[in-house]
Amino acid sequence: MRTQVGIVGAGPAGLLLSHLLRLAGVESVVVEARSRDYVEHRVRAGVLEQGTVDLLVASGLGERLQREGLCHRGIELRFAGRGHRIDFAALTGKAITVYGQQEVVKDLIGAALRAGSEILFDVTDVSVHDLDSPAPRVTFHRNGVPEELQCAVIAGTDGFHGVCRPSIPPGVLATFERTYPFAWLGILAAAPPSHDELIYAYHERGFALFSMRSPEVTRLYLQVAPDENIDEWSDARIWRELHTRLETDDGWRLNEGPVLEKLLAPMRSFVVEPMQYGRLFLAGDAAHIVPPTGAKGMNLAVADVSVLARALTAFFTSGREDLLEQYSATCLARVWRAEHFSWWMTSMLHRFPDGDTFQHKLQRSQLDYVVSSRAAATSLAENYVGLPLP
Ligand code: RFL
Ligand code: PHB
Numbered sequence: 001m002r003t004q005v006g007i008v009g010a011g012p013a014g015l016l017l018s019h020l021l022r023l024a025g026v027e028s029v030v031v032e033a034r035s036r037d038y039v040e041h042r043v044r045a046g047v048l049e050q051g052t053v054d055l056l057v058a059s060g061l062g063e064r065l066q067r068e069g070l071c072h073r074g075i076e077l078r079f080a081g082r083g084h085r086i087d088f089a090a091l092t093g094k095a096i097t098v099y100g101q102q103e104v105v106k107d108l109i110g111a112a113l114r115a116g117s118e119i120l121f122d123v124t125d126v127s128v129h130d131l132d133s134p135a136p137r138v139t140f141h142r143n144g145v146p147e148e149l150q151c152a153v154i155a156g157t158d159g160f161h162g163v164c165r166p167s168i169p170p171g172v173l174a175t176f177e178r179t180y181p182f183a184w185l186g187i188l189a190a191a192p193p194s195h196d197e198l199i200y201a202y203h204e205r206g207f208a209l210f211s212m213r214s215p216e217v218t219r220l221y222l223q224v225a226p227d228e229n230i231d232e233w234s235d236a237r238i239w240r241e242l243h244t245r246l247e248t249d250d251g252w253r254l255n256e257g258p259v260l261e262k263l264l265a266p267m268r269s270f271v272v273e274p275m276q277y278g279r280l281f282l283a284g285d286a287a288h289i290v291p292p293t294g295a296k297g298m299n300l301a302v303a304d305v306s307v308l309a310r311a312l313t314a315f316f317t318s319g320r321e322d323l324l325e326q327y328s329a330t331c332l333a334r335v336w337r338a339e340h341f342s343w344w345m346t347s348m349l350h351r352f353p354d355g356d357t358f359q360h361k362l363q364r365s366q367l368d369y370v371v372s373s374r375a376a377a378t379s380l381a382e383n384y385v386g387l388p389l390p
Helices: 012-023 036-041 049-060 062-068 086-090 101-114 235-246 297-318 329-349 357-372 374-385
Strands: 005-008 028-031 070-072 072-081 082-088 096-098 117-118 124-129 137-142 145-150 153-155 172-188 199-202 209-214 217-224 261-273 280-281
Touching: 005 012, 005 124, 005 137, 012 028, 012 036, 012 101, 012 153, 012 297, 036 101, 049 062, 049 096, 049 297, 062 101, 072 357, 082 086, 082 357, 082 374, 096 209, 101 117, 153 297, 199 235, 199 329, 209 235, 217 235, 217 261, 235 261, 261 329, 297 329, 297 357, 329 357, 329 374, 357 374
Parallel strands: 005 028, 005 153, 028 117, 072 199, 153 280
Antiparallel strands: 070 096, 072 082, 124 137, 137 145, 172 217, 172 261, 199 209, 209 217
């Protein structure tokens, strides 16, 4: 097989890249290790920045998003038994949209299939070759049969555990990394959300997050130990802990409902520089990871591929290489802003196992400042709603 851009991985990054390239008249083929059903039901991110929504709508993906997405004009920070609203609309003129990542993925797969684009699901043994030549290749097995995809460019959108980043020769990439001494235990519950915006709670027993997916489904997270055994968390224990960490002095109650799904998410900050090598361009989680506290992961993936789609379009339609050469530098400025914001939110809102009372006092002071100073609240708000796309 031959195509212009070989795309490894059908997450939001790979699927949106293929979509944007198709609109610009550039051919691509997506290869994905998992099944269509698996990628369409993988529950992950839920918050879209306004710039992400605008891009999806402008590229013809807004139909269901605009109908079912929940527009939120603020979030609440909760600590010491009280809630404090950060009013995004008043502080920035912007809002966020709650719409599940798997819904974005379903919309993208639907659009690709309607347009007759190729997404090869369930492939195995994917590897990438000749990355520093003008004719790189992707090889894989489909139904047990070896196949080869010859391309001009490869997009590595295969997530943090993918094969593209490790295929870059040693010594090319610099890695910047931080792990955190906690993880998140997340649940999806068939319970109507008991509040209409997200709540980030700092509590002496640890962080908790109240979110949602729809008027019927609540999404909740708890800070737990990094090596936590999820089997030790019965539904009753999870609800007890959520009530304790989220409750307020004025009697706010969390609605309970059947737990539909439970997961443990590690917390990590990770960046490689540069995000390219020869004709391989990394985008999304393949190049960088943020802890989920700032809701930035999927939005960064979208920002990367919007830059990459523009650069590839210039390359294939007019032979321009400058935008491709600048790809990594263009993306990394935004990546580092999101890395800092996610690290900052994480550090402000979690209990550190080795944290002393001094650290706790600093965290409380920071929280008091953020909810009482318009300047501090505006800084949180403009990062949360997202800076303009590059
Ligand atoms: P993905 O989604 O991981 O997709 C990569 C795809 O590549 C496939 N793959 C391969 N295919 C072929 N060959 C191989 N060798 C392959 N290896 C892997 C995989 O099967 C997969 O289909 O990466 P992408 O596209 O870069 O998208 C990134 C986002 O998924 C990620 O950043 C977000 O989910 C992070 N995240 C959040 N981001 C937000 O913007 N807002 C949020 O509110 C938010 N909440 C979250 C999150 C991530 C979480 N977890 C589970 C880590 C909440 C959680 C709990
Ligand atoms: C979610 O709804 O899954 C979610 C929301 C906000 C975050 C992380 C996850 O910061």
